[in-house]
Amino acid sequence: MDRPLGVILAGGQARRMGGGDKGLLRLDERSILDHVIERLSPQVDAIGLNANGDRTRFADTGLPVFQDSIDGFPGPLAGVLAGMDWAHDQGASxxxxxxxxxxxxxGDLVxxxxxxxxxxxxxxxAAxxxxxxxxxxxxxxxxxxxSLRDDLRKALGDGLRKVVLWTDQHGATEAExxxxxxxPFFNVNTPDDLVEARRLLETA
Structure with a gap:
């Protein structure tokens, strides 16, 4: 089985962080996004970045950047769909x-x-x-x-937003x-989380 393509989801609005891109915050000498790319790169054949707005702010990553195809920030499933469409264009399954x-x-997530x-x-x-x-x-x-991308596109077009309602329709399972x-899934949502991430970096 071929390795999948990796899609980094950066399409959120970061309201609790005061807006902006959480992935571009500095964790040490590098951004959080740099750490994410470093961990993901050995696990996949290629990486794309789902982000809305001006793509040039991610130019330093060298990654292809693609926006949600559904307007209005409908949540993570829109990023999944954008990633599926990008992967389909690359011939990935x-x-x-x-x-x-x-x-x-x-490091063994994939x-x-x-x-x-x-x-x-x-x-x-992941669970x-x-x-x-x-x-x-x-x-x-x-x-x-x-291959589920057209089904997901229809579901989002019909107003579905809750991830579990769609995934459970398609036999979703978990890896614990x-x-x-x-x-390992600690995420940086607030300024206090960023302080904690800097502490955790010393033990990760």
Whole structure:
């Protein structure tokens, strides 16, 4: 099975951070996005970036940048669809999505997502358990079959926004990850989160 293409989702509006691009915030001498690209590059055949607005702000990454095809910031599924369309143009059959503000995701993320893939389970989402043992999906970290793109486009056009309502229709399953010593899906949403990320960088 060929490796998927990687799609970094940076299309959000970062309201809790006061706007702007969370991925461009500095974590050390580099941006959060630089850390994300470094972790993702060895796991996929190529990387694209889903981001809205002026593409030139990401010129330093050297990555292809593509916007949501659905207006109004409808959420992460719009970024997934944009990634699927980009991958389809490259002749790829699968993508793996990554959040642009999550610099500590696992180095074996793609391999473990792909290990749970089957024709019956064409979508595989990363998941972790909380202290009570409840399983939580992380829908911005997933393996997606590109052939579902027209179905997703129709669902978004019909007003669907909640990820689980669409993924459950298509046999989505999970790949479970540990949260120790740190939560690999910790994301930078607030200024306090950025302070914590800088602390975690020393142990990641």
């Amino acid at each position: 699968m993508i793996v999505t990554i959040a642009a503000d999550t610099p500590f995701f696992p 391999a473990r997502l792909m290990s749970q893939y089957s024709e019956a389970n064409p979508i595989v989402l 972790t358990r909380d202290e009570a043992g409840k399983l939580w999906r992380h829908p911005t970290f997933g393996l997606w079959t590109v 990850f540990e949260t120790t010593p740190i939560d």
